[in-house]
Amino acid sequence: MAITYKATGINLKAMPLGESDRLLTILTPEYGLIRVVAPGVRKQKSKLGGRTELFVVNQLLISKGRSLDRINQAETIVSYTGLSQNLGKLAAGQYLAELVLHQALSEHPQTELFYLLNEHLKRIEQLQHKTDRLWHTQLIAFLAHGIYHLLAIEGIAPQVQMCCATGYELQPNFNKSDWQVGFSIDAGGIIKLDDTYVVQSSYQNLSNPNFSTKINTLLNANQLSLLQQLPQPELQALAKLTSHQDWVKVEQLLRKYTQYHLAYPIRSAELIDTYLESIAIHP
Known part of the structure; x- marks a missing residue:
């Protein structure tokens, strides 16, 4: 038997x-x-x-x-039948599933990963589909939230609260329109900029000459504030979000970060790009 x-x-x-x-x-x-x-x-x-x-x-x-x-x-x-009834939801679901397929172990309990994936699929499925800008923004925000949590459970989530060079907490400065921070993929998160910074080049901290890293992109105050929401169990004030392009930038940054640290291309991410192109949302 x-x-x-x-x-x-x-x-x-x-x-x-x-x-x-x-x-x-x-x-x-x-x-x-x-x-x-x-x-x-x-x-x-x-x-x-x-x-x-x-x-x-x-x-x-x-x-x-x-x-x-x-x-x-x-x-x-x-x-989760609702995922297959909308191209955007389906693309987001497949994106998260692909990450899990590369993360999950065989012959080892994966209880936390199992319930985390189910929770984020449920949130995406239950988004009430509309054709307006806010709905598409929410979809990308929920996707970014799921990506961050999957990275966190793997122990490789980017540092979004403190400067990777100095260890000091960074708060978005909404009072200066040109205020920015850097993000370094190989250093693992956000970098406070100072006079030693050269655009699209490298960063070296004056107080720690041994710390040198490449800045991959610049983030404004709003983009940093969105990144800093991601570790939370739930996203806050989604109904008030208006910056679709900021959330798209956050997702693309997390995508590059994930591909670098897990050393594989996220093929399902192309579906998200195709979807965004099809709905033609502009700033």
């Missing part, structure tokens, strides 16, 4: 296998990332059917196999 085990899992990736099967990559809190066969699901009358679609959370009964385990039973707990 085959050995069986139970697991709760969210489908993150699927690909055809053989004539009628599907190979699923599933994140579970109990066993981390698992790859299992869903037998016969590509047949019209399969009992598993929609339970193997992306972003569906199932209670699973799985039988051990020599090379790949197989799903015997699946009972759906929750299905």
Whole structure:
């Protein structure tokens, strides 16, 4: 008799296998990332059917196999169907799922990662879709929030409260229109600028001559304030946000930071770029 085990899992990736099967990559809190066969699901009358679609959370009964385990039973707990009904939501969901696929471990419990991903997918799905500027701004803000939290759980989130060179806390100065801070990807976060700074060159701290790093981009006060919201459990005052381009810049900065520190390209991010181009939002 085959050995069986139970697991709760969210489908993150699927690909055809053989004539009628599907190979699923599933994140579970109990066993981390698992790859299992869903037998016969590509047949019209399969009992598993929609339970193997992306972003569906199932209670699973799985039988051990020599090379790949197989799903015997699946009972759906929750299905984020709203993600597939909107291109922007779907792109954001796939973006977060791709990050998790590169982060999650196999054969190790991933409880915190599992619930964190589900929480951010739920928030994105529940955004009430509108065609106005604010809705699209909220979508990018929620995506950036999810990216930051996934980086934090990995222990590599950028420093957004204190200067990486001096260790001093940095507060956005909204009183000066030309006020800026630098952001260094290799140093790991924000940098206070002073007279030693050269645009698009390198930064060297006068009090610490051994600290030298490249500044990748400049952030104004509003952009820094958005970055500093990201560690919070929930974003504040989203209904009052008006700067779509500032949130886009924050997401693109987090994307470059993630790709550098995790050493892989985020392919799903292209879907977000395509989506933003299709809705043609301008400053």
